[in-house]
Amino acid sequence: MRNLKIPLACFVVLITSLLLSVWASNQAAAQPAGRPFRLPFADPPGPSTWLMGQAYGNTSGAYRQRYVLYEAGQGLHFGVDLIATCGYPVVAIGDGVVAKVDALAHGAAPHNLMIDHPNGYASFYGHLLEQPNLQPGQAIQAGEVVAKVGDPDANCSSRPHLHLEIRNAGVYNHAYNPLLLIDADWDILALYGSFGNSFARDLSDPRRWQNLYDQPETQFWGPILNNYDNPWPLDWNP
Secondary structure (H helix, E strand, O other), X not given: OOOOOOOHHHHHHHHHHHHHHHHHHHHHOOOOOOOOEOOOOOOOOOXXXXXEOOOOEOEHHHHHOOOOOOHHHOOOEOOEEXXXXXXXXXXOOOXXXXXXEOOHHHOOOOOOEEEEOOOOEEEEEEOEOOOOOOXXXXXXXXXXXXXXXXXXXXXXXXXXXXXXXXXXXXXXXXXXXXXXXXXXXXXXXXXXXXXOOOEOEEOOOOOOOOOOOOOOOEEOOOOOOOOOOOEEOOOOOO
């Protein structure tokens, strides 16, 4: 029996068609209760637009750098990363008011943006290409272009992506799982992308925090939550 080889172009078309069909069905459906926000991009996902990168929570990448990049967030990846090219337009996920522009005390350099929403949440857009041309107090509508995707290394060649967080408005010391609040089929989106969406596992409690939706909330500068004695993958950053 001969091996079946699928050309790369056909594979890309297949993935794009699947993502487009899911996106279209979600756009036609009413938002489910408890998911008040839209995606931060106007275009549907796909290889030529944007893909999901790293999920929120106890990801393997965050676990390995829990005392370096993610110490402030209790060892968790406290947002969701969405891969796109530098300059790709970012839209507001909901109606709101600009709270902060380039508040680098919140991280996600080289540029960032915080928008307060009337439902008590704030959306935080990080690793932006340039300082958003917005002012604190300025009203914003859902779907309005507010920023451009950048690169945390500020070179647009290493790992350009949008880092998106949802925090508590006005205080900004607590982060929530964006996948529970943004209307999208995250199970499909998590199948693609380059960062990987595996979660660190505590073999003493192996089913805890192992899917996209059961991740803990983040209290900034609280105690590390995933300092496991018996981890998997094996710890190489104790």
